[in-house]
Amino acid sequence: MTSLVADTRSVFSREMSLILRDPFSLIFSIVQPLVFLALFGPLLAGSVDPAVLGGASPLQWFVPGVIVMICLFGTSTAGANLLFEISLGSYERVLASPIRRSSILIGRSLKELAPLVVQASLITLVAIPFGFTLYPVHALAGALLLGVFGIGMGAFSNALAIASRKREWMFWAVQQSLLFPLLILSGMMLPLEAGPRWMQIASRFNPLTYIVDAERALFSGTFADRSVPLAILAALITCAVGLWIGVRQVARSTT
């Protein structure tokens, strides 16, 4: 009998072969966040009161936001690949094998997170000459936090893909209409402090807000922020609920 780790590694390796056999695809995904950082960063620095950003370099505030954003984009679209495999039949073949259902979801999410490690490292390094200070241990903790959250998001995305397997447009409709409210109401791109009161209240109900806040705290070199334990809780809940719903969907996915 294989273990959860071995099963997950098998699924992950298969998914990763897509990137490793075609590394060119990775180049584009690396360049994209850099472009975003280069074009959006200066605009933000120019239009927001530095006091709102805590007085430090705007990059200190903006880089963790971009990293959370690429994590969210990457994992929330994970289901699109699954949808493709469902429509062809290869997913059914995988289901007929004894591989653990949870491993299918975790392995697939991890594949979306793997390029993120490369992307995040690159953005961070590129930002250093422009006044960004890197706290490596804190950044690593931030990456782990995002990893846990990302597995959950990926599982949600795959569950959505399975739920919309008979109407593929539904996947993108739901994904897009949830993605942007989540993204904006987390203060990821623009500080919510500058926004109206109702947005600030709404953001408190968004698990992503806690993740973003904690990433900012970590990237500015502190563990002692109340957002950190809240974010760990939010990430664990997202991961657990995502996998629970995901595994239930997998079990139903061939009916």
Next chain:
Amino acid sequence: MIHTRQLTRHFVSKKETIEAVRGIDIDVDPGELVAFLGPNGAGKSTTLRMLTTLLPLTSGSAVVAGADVVDDPAGVRSRIGYVGQNNGAGHSFRVRDELVFQGRFYGMNSTDAAARADELLASLDLVPLVKRRVSTLSGGQRRRLDLALGLMHRPPLLFLDEPSTGMDPQNRANLWDHILRLRAEHGTTLVLTTHYLDEADAQAERVLIIDHGTIIADNTAGNLKAELAGDHIMVTIDPSDVQTARAILAESGRDVREAPSRLGVALTARIEQGQQALPRLLHRLDAAGVLVSAADVSVPTLDDVFLSLTGRSLREDVEVAA
């Protein structure tokens, strides 16, 4: 190898319950080659999907390769191979990679999986394609790869769902050469579904005819046809002679039916040893003054078996669905 009791599956669609499979009992011994034959929607694939744990049972029980599909689905999965209706190999992946990953999904280590993949690639004539992306393969190549995927972990029991649908005759024959050779070498038990009469007739040692979710016949193709007792005879005559001709046909044959034809009326009947009977019959019709404009004799097919069991032709169903 397979034992089911009252295997049942219902689907609920728009508040309407569809009884796709209605209490099927199947027993398959090790080494058998069994075909589920039936029109589209008869319940063949639904049955197969329950046996392969892909679909939960509504009620009943099934033990497959020694494991219960409800209590131990992982046990069933590890002991069976499954080649589904669609492409098992992922289109974006490379041919050899897919085989190696498939081996790992069944708990093989990378070395064993690689060795087994190379063995199958060689025996299924896929060696020149190892580095190709699956999406660039032809239909026949892809189907051979699907077969290789199903055989990676050397399962004692292999399920094939419509293995040759959409393939040209040459590729079908080629696929079957491979299937039968691998079976001869390893004694694999094979269970397949098909709506191709000739496929079931030529390849299967045992045919289970499924219609409306129940098994309506279970025997060798030869026995099923022999049970019909008699060949199929057809004479085309002028409409004014129908009465006389029917009487003559009924003397030596049975199941006399008539149908309009371009040349008049076509009368059909079942007659023992049709090839010897036809000249005598024509002579008697001639003596009675019936002008025969066309005559034909054919040995029974599984379609005739299906027709006599259900009153419908399997061929028509296939045409409608295609």
